[in-house]
């Protein structure tokens with residue numbers, strides 16, 4: 002027997018973008034559900050380092066343009082949510098660190114002095130006294146400079162959980178192979194079919210990360226085009242890895258040489274998750290080569306820590322974004338409306354609130370309004386994906 006339902010909006014993809022958007026749309030009365038083909042957070046979201054960027058990276062490379070201004074507003078918006086006073090209650094989200102830090106090695110300290118002489122950088126960063134250094138940097142051998150950034154770092158598992166909780170009744174698992182799309186024409190919207198379930202919807206919002214490409218293809222849409230930018234991340238645990246680090250290390254270029262965040266594996270042991278230039282230059286390297294590069298980097302940059310007993314692993318993951326002419330990172334979140342279909346990529350987890358604003362503005366502009374929905378849904382609810390370091394089984398000593 003067919004199950005039929007009529008909705009305002011169907012969101013495809015349950016990462017940070019889809020979940021944030023579901024919250025905002027339901028708050029204002031849209032009859033919306035979210036369909037996830039794997040598990041919530043299973044895409045880029047669970048691989049994110051969880052840094053709520055405030056644009057320091059842009060400022061360091063001298064690009065204080067509109068995009069940098071937009072991202073600079075994100076930490077305050079997130080902090081309001083984390084305090085339970087923002088647009089979504091994120092007071093149950095685990096804050097791994099109230100601040101991301103920025104450190105320079107002795108070699109580049111003189112160049113840093115120039116950056117921090119600028120008023121702009123002074124408003125975003127605080128230089129720290131040695132007594133206030135995080136424990137991992139409290140060594141007489143540390144000769145660089147350490148700065149505190151206004152960028153909180155979040156545990157993405159508790160973030161996904163907090164976003165899914167208020168509207169869990171509206172979040173379902175779907176077999177993406179089985180899902181069919183029919184455009185009903187005009188303002189009628191779309192008919193989605195999966196097995197015995199039929200869903201008529203005024204609009205579709207695709208927040209499926211790299212899955213968007215396949216969905217658009219199935220819908221017969223050739224735009225927008227997507228690009229993948231891979232990263233080869235390194236994880237280390239045990240040995241000298243005892244204290245958490247949340248920091249970018251500034252190297253010779255204006256983008257971070259190394260970005261470290263700290264998490265706990267399935268046994269509660271601390272894991273350092275290493276990204277930045279290390280993960281970009283490591284694409285194409287074998288797992289062993291990348292482990293060796295990561296080990297060398299931390300040994301050189303943090304010589305007072307003993308890594309001889311540390312275990313290592315790596316993972317390769319693609320960032321999915323709208324295609325840019327030169328393949329570089331898009332500066333802003335991207336939202337496109339075409340034939341009742343919104344395709345959205347945030348570029349950064351930190352941009353999720355702005356992405357949802359832009360999705361809502363597009364719906365309004367195209368007169369997709371909240372209505373009384375009807376009908377039954379006979380679908381299973383979606384589970385939540387574990388974090389990569391919690392399920393990693395291949396740790397090797399270097």
Ligand SMILES: Cc1cc2nc3c(=O)[nH]c(=O)nc-3n(C[C@H](O)[C@H](O)[C@H](O)COP(=O)(O)OP(=O)(O)OC[C@H]3O[C@@H](n4cnc5c(N)ncnc54)[C@H](O)[C@@H]3O)c2cc1C
Pocket residue numbers: 013014015016017018019036037038039040041042043044045046047048049050051052053054175177208209210211212213215216232234276318319320345346347348349350351352
């Ligand atoms: C290693 C790494 C580190 C990062 N660190 C940071 C950081 O510290 N700070 C920051 O701001 N950003 C960071 N980012 C970027 C950030 O992770 C992404 O911009 C963000 O998570 C994208 O979220 P999303 O919800 O749009 O997509 P995704 O998280 O990719 O979610 C897409 C979801 O859609 C589902 N899906 C796919 N196909 C279908 C389908 N056909 N039907 C239904 N569902 C489908 C997937 O299973 C997935 O759950 C990082 C990215 C990477 C890769």
